[in-house]
Amino acid sequence: MNERSEINPPDHWFEPLADHLGAAYLRYSFTKGTEQEVAFLVDVLELAPGNRLLDVGCGPGRHALALASSGIEVVGIDISQRFIDLAIEQTPATAPASFQRLDARHLSFAGEFDAAISLCQGAFGLVGPGDDVDVLAGIAKALRPGGRFAVSAFSAYFQVRYPQEAGTFDVETGVHHEHTVLKDEAGRDAAADLWTTCYTPRELQLLCDRVGLQVDAVWSVEPGRYQRQPPTIETPELLMVGRKA
Numbered sequence: 001m002n003e004r005s006e007i008n009p010p011d012h013w014f015e016p017l018a019d020h021l022g023a024a025y026l027r028y029s030f031t032k033g034t035e036q037e038v039a040f041l042v043d044v045l046e047l048a049p050g051n052r053l054l055d056v057g058c059g060p061g062r063h064a065l066a067l068a069s070s071g072i073e074v075v076g077i078d079i080s081q082r083f084i085d086l087a088i089e090q091t092p093a094t095a096p097a098s099f100q101r102l103d104a105r106h107l108s109f110a111g112e113f114d115a116a117i118s119l120c121q122g123a124f125g126l127v128g129p130g131d132d133v134d135v136l137a138g139i140a141k142a143l144r145p146g147g148r149f150a151v152s153a154f155s156a157y158f159q160v161r162y163p164q165e166a167g168t169f170d171v172e173t174g175v176h177h178e179h180t181v182l183k184d185e186a187g188r189d190a191a192a193d194l195w196t197t198c199y200t201p202r203e204l205q206l207l208c209d210r211v212g213l214q215v216d217a218v219w220s221v222e223p224g225r226y227q228r229q230p231p232t233i234e235t236p237e238l239l240m241v242g243r244k245a
Helices: 014-027 034-044 062-068 083-090 132-142 154-159 201-211
Strands: 004-006 052-054 073-078 097-102 115-120 143-155 166-170 175-183 189-199 213-221 237-244
Touching: 004 201, 014 052, 014 083, 014 175, 014 189, 034 062, 052 062, 052 132, 062 083, 073 083, 083 097, 083 166, 115 132, 115 166, 132 143, 132 201, 132 213, 143 154, 143 213, 154 189, 201 237
Parallel strands: 004 189, 052 073, 052 115, 073 097, 115 143, 143 189
Antiparallel strands: 143 237, 166 175, 175 189, 213 237
């Protein structure tokens, strides 16, 4: 029988969750579509070897390392030191990738990057509805004029259409609260609470307008199936792409 413990929230609830998961994070099914997602992003963001890209909420670095293998210079940041350590451990000596622990709500980069991403609710969507705009503002500041971005978010429409038995959706705030159990690398269980802010395409557009990001498109996507599909209520995630105005 698996041992079971409780994850107690610190200053930010995600940190002990990531500490518990460690490399087991990469066993979850939603992480298995990295190759397709990265190929899609290289195309839509018009990335080329030598470009500099900021990965906000990079986790253990799966997107960052795949992009770096194509010659793109990547800086990955995450609030979890455990995830940063894992990303560094997996980075080949010759890969143009670096990782550092930073809070996505307080980015200090200024005009340094050709592109930026924040995917799978690694930062945007996890910090809370009042702070998500700060994540976008940090991305906008980090980009060079005309720099491109891709940010994913959970769809509010999908959450309403397909409510989850293990969670509740707060209509006023757009936050989905889920009670779940997570396994660490040794298979030990820990009870956890997840809070994810969900959005409509219009809300994403308005947030970007506030920080000087121009949205070119919002698409409905699923992990490992990124595509140029207009928003629907049948897919769990939205992917917005655009550029710094």
